Amino acid sequence: MDVLRSVKGNEDDEERLVRRVAKGDRLSFEELYRRTSPWLIVRLRRRCSDEQIVAEVMQETYLAVWRAAGSFAGAAAGGSAVGWMWTIASRRLVDAFRRRAHHAELPVAVLVETVAPAAEEEALAGAVGDAVGSALRELAPELRQVLQSMVLDGLSVRETAVLLGLPEGTVKTRARRARIAMREALS
Amino acid sequence: MSETHASAQLIGRYVGGDTGIPGDELWALEAHLENCPICRGRLAEVVGEQTPDVTSMLSGIWSELEPLAVSAPEPVRRRRWVATWASPTLVPWLGMTALVMGLALLVDWADTTAGRPSLVQLLAPVAPLLGVAVSWARGLDPAYELTSATPRAGLYLVLRRTIAVLVVVIPLLLLVGWAAETSVALSLLPCLAFTSATLALGGVIGVSRAAIVLASAWVVLVVGPVLAGSMIPLVLDPAGLPLWGAAFVLGVVTVVARSEAYTRLGSHR
Amino acid sequence: MKGDEQVIRAVNAAEVAPTTYAWEIRAEGLRVKAGRRMAVDGVDLSLGAGVHGLLGPNGAGKTTLIRALATVLRPAGGELELLGASVGGRTEQRRLRRQIGYLPQDFGFYKRFTVREFIEYMAWLKEVSKKDIPAAVQRAIERIGLADRADDRMKTLSGGMIRRAGIAQAIVNDPRILLLDEPAAGLDPAQRLRFRELLRELGSDTCVVVSTHLVEDVAMACTDVMLIDEGKPVFRGTPSELEAAGGAGDAGDSPIERGYTALLARHQPDRGSR
Numbered sequence: 060m061d062v063l064r065s066v067k068g069n070e071d072d073e074e075r076l077v078r079r080v081a082k083g084d085r086l087s088f089e090e091l092y093r094r095t096s097p098w099l100i101v102r103l104r105r106r107c108s109d110e111q112i113v114a115e116v117m118q119e120t121y122l123a124v125w126r127a128a129g130s131f132a133g134a135a136a137g138g139s140a141v142g143w144m145w146t147i148a149s150r151r152l153v154d155a156f157r158r159r160a161h162h163a164e165l166p167v168a169v170l171v172e173t174v175a176p177a178a179e180e181e182a183l184a185g186a187v188g189d190a191v192g193s194a195l196r197e198l199a200p201e202l203r204q205v206l207q208s209m210v211l212d213g214l215s216v217r218e219t220a221v222l223l224g225l226p227e228g229t230v231k232t233r234a235r236r237a238r239i240a241m242r243e244a245l246s
Numbered sequence: 247m248s249e250t251h252a253s254a255q256l257i258g259r260y261v262g263g264d265t266g267i268p269g270d271e272l273w274a275l276e277a278h279l280e281n282c283p284i285c286r287g288r289l290a291e292v293v294g295e296q297t298p299d300v301t302s303m304l305s306g307i308w309s310e311l312e313p314l315a316v317s318a319p320e321p322v323r324r325r326r327w328v329a330t331w332a333s334p335t336l337v338p339w340l341g342m343t344a345l346v347m348g349l350a351l352l353v354d355w356a357d358t359t360a361g362r363p364s365l366v367q368l369l370a371p372v373a374p375l376l377g378v379a380v381s382w383a384r385g386l387d388p389a390y391e392l393t394s395a396t397p398r399a400g401l402y403l404v405l406r407r408t409i410a411v412l413v414v415v416i417p418l419l420l421l422v423g424w425a426a427e428t429s430v431a432l433s434l435l436p437c438l439a440f441t442s443a444t445l446a447l448g449g450v451i452g453v454s455r456a457a458i459v460l461a462s463a464w465v466v467l468v469v470g471p472v473l474a475g476s477m478i479p480l481v482l483d484p485a486g487l488p489l490w491g492a493a494f495v496l497g498v499v500t501v502v503a504r505s506e507a508y509t510r511l512g513s514h515r
Numbered sequence: 516m517k518g519d520e521q522v523i524r525a526v527n528a529a530e531v532a533p534t535t536y537a538w539e540i541r542a543e544g545l546r547v548k549a550g551r552r553m554a555v556d557g558v559d560l561s562l563g564a565g566v567h568g569l570l571g572p573n574g575a576g577k578t579t580l581i582r583a584l585a586t587v588l589r590p591a592g593g594e595l596e597l598l599g600a601s602v603g604g605r606t607e608q609r610r611l612r613r614q615i616g617y618l619p620q621d622f623g624f625y626k627r628f629t630v631r632e633f634i635e636y637m638a639w640l641k642e643v644s645k646k647d648i649p650a651a652v653q654r655a656i657e658r659i660g661l662a663d664r665a666d667d668r669m670k671t672l673s674g675g676m677i678r679r680a681g682i683a684q685a686i687v688n689d690p691r692i693l694l695l696d697e698p699a700a701g702l703d704p705a706q707r708l709r710f711r712e713l714l715r716e717l718g719s720d721t722c723v724v725v726s727t728h729l730v731e732d733v734a735m736a737c738t739d740v741m742l743i744d745e746g747k748p749v750f751r752g753t754p755s756e757l758e759a760a761g762g763a764g765d766a767g768d769s770p771i772e773r774g775y776t777a778l779l780a781r782h783q784p785d786r787g788s789r
Binding site: 334335387388389391397399400403510511 | 582585586587588589608609610612613615617619621622623624625627628632635636637639640641642684
Binding site: 119122123126127130131143146147150151154157158160206209210215216217220221227228230231232234235238 | 526528530531532533534649650652653654657658662665689691712716717719720
């Protein structure tokens with residue numbers, strides 16, 4: 060497993076790999092894993108501090124990719140392979156949390172970012188429009204967390220509630236407050 | 247927006263699990279990573295260099311994963327599209343219809359008495375009913391209860407399935423009629439009238455029962471007497487077409503008015 | 516940033532509007548006919564997230580009740596609200612059914628379909644959006660553990676696997692209300708164990724109603740139990756309360772079975788022992 064190999068590919072590479080995986084090409088599968096697993100595992104680790112769950116979700120995701128690659132190749136017209144993989148991974152993460160929900164002794168922690176007063180940070184130039192960027196930055200962390208789950212990660216209200224360990228009503232309230240805050244900041 | 251990429255420092259902080267990254271930068275970074283293979287590659291390099299525990303996790307996951315990836319690739323998708331139109335149990339009944347019409351054709355060929363009414367022409371109006379019976383059939387469709395509980399259940403689904411039947415049966419009739427050298431064009435409106443009547447009556451007593459009732463009534467009241475020679479085929483006269491048209495419209499109106507019946511289990515057991 | 520629009524999904528106001536209902540399933544004085552008989556007679560329900568067991572002897576009206584909850588039978592009397600919406604109007608029903616999953620007792624399937632094709636067909640019938648169907652089907656197949664048989668024809672499956680495929684089609688649209696009529700029939704003990712775990716997983720945020728003869732399953736997986744007899748409710752409470760209702764003198768091999776027979780006997784004293 061050589062993660063140090065640098066990748067100089069164009070954007071279509073992952074899609075092509077998935078199409079070959081759909082035909083049962085195991086070398087392409089290994090290549091796909093090599094390219095995408097670092098990104099996926101880091102993203103998952105930033106949402107779940109339990110390493111066992113992360114490992115479980117990673118395995119389930121790639122297994123699902125292996126088995127269902129044909130469906131992606133057929134269905135997604137213009138979708139990205141990596142986006143599809145995240146959809147699978149995020150839902151598996153939610154399912155893993157559900158499985159442990161009734162184990163009262165295990166509140167699985169999720170990392171919450173604190174707002175850092177960063178002065179000299181090298182921001183991604185023009186990444187998020189300035190107004191939106193500062194609105195996001197100023198948002199209370201628990202509101203931004205809900206927004207991140209629903210918008211960036213693409214989860215539904217129910218799934219967000221399971222992932223963050225909150226009642227659905229709380230998730231909805233925070234999402235509403237976040238929307239209002241963003242709208243106010245942008246107007 | 248220009249093609250800018252994430253800085254090495256930001257990626258390093260991201261990989262390291264730094265919780266102090268400002269919200270908007272983190273958001274932008276994650277959104278960017280989902281779209282940029284170059285930055286994903288750079289992230290992979292950083293993982294390899296800076297976080298050996300993650301690297302070993304990845305190797306561990308792969309070694310457990312690799313032996314499990316053995317199944318065959320996915321099969322062809324043709325059946326899925328067809329199933330959204332025709333009822334999954336339709337094919338045998340279409341075969342049966344073709345068989346019946348084929349036999350009628352043979353009878354017509356065999357019996358060359360002049361002026362004798364054509365069996366093909368007589369049976370044409372009820373030809374689709376075998377297929378229509380399956381479009382909403384308690385006894386013939388194993389997944390009947392499951393299907394009636396779904397959102398798509400209802401008039402829309404029943405019509406879709408009926409159209410699938412007509413799309414096959416009508417060309418079949420035209421073909422058989424051409425082979426028998428009779429005109430079945432006159433029978434097409436009666437076909438539609440019978441179809442809509444079956445669906446309408448089916449909303450009350452169940453579509454398969456309705457199909458049996460109507461088909462039997464036709465055979466007993468019309469086909470039989472005509473073949474026995476005691477009755478002129480009035481019902482197949484061009485002058486009778488407006489009546490058939492009216493029957494068709496009446497059937498359609500009833501079906502639409504009672505469309506809720508197709509979303510529930512019949513109350514009869 | 517190129518492609519950001521694909522990543523960001525707008526949060527829809529309707530999605531985050533406050534929930535207007537207290538219970539996913541609410542019924543008052545519900546009466547439902549099966550044929551000419553009033554099979555459900557005066558049942559009250561207020562069910563939220565969790566696993567709710569439905570017990571009762573044969574002919575007690577369990578299947579009729581579940582069918583009414585699945586909106587395939589229209590109630591003859593009383594009130595029934597699912598997800599805050601009164602059961603009745605047409606378009607409301609379609610929207611409602613998209614959030615319901617149902618596994619009937621007589622689970623019929625198409626023998627020539629593969630497991631995957633069958634569940635995809637059911638997903639289509641449940642109006643899961645076309646691009647989501649393959650991923651949703653794969654997830655459902657993996658959750659019930661049929662991943663290695665997914666591309667085999669259904670006629671090659673054992674009874675227990677077929678039942679599991681039935682459960683998979685019920686959960687493929689990630690429903691808020693899940694209605695299972697005798698879901699564990701035909702499952703061997705190991706499979707029943709996995710199934711109970713699945714039930715608990717689902718119960719964390721879904722309202723699951725399980726009608727079953729297997730009293731032990733009820734004890735293990737359900738958060739509360741309802742016992743009905745001849746269409747009438749006999750008992751509502753937790754499995755431990757059901758156990759407590761029985762004593763040494765009642766028939767049964769386990770505390771919960773004894774509780775079950777005790778309550779039934781009390782309800783119909785002239786029936787004699789069952």
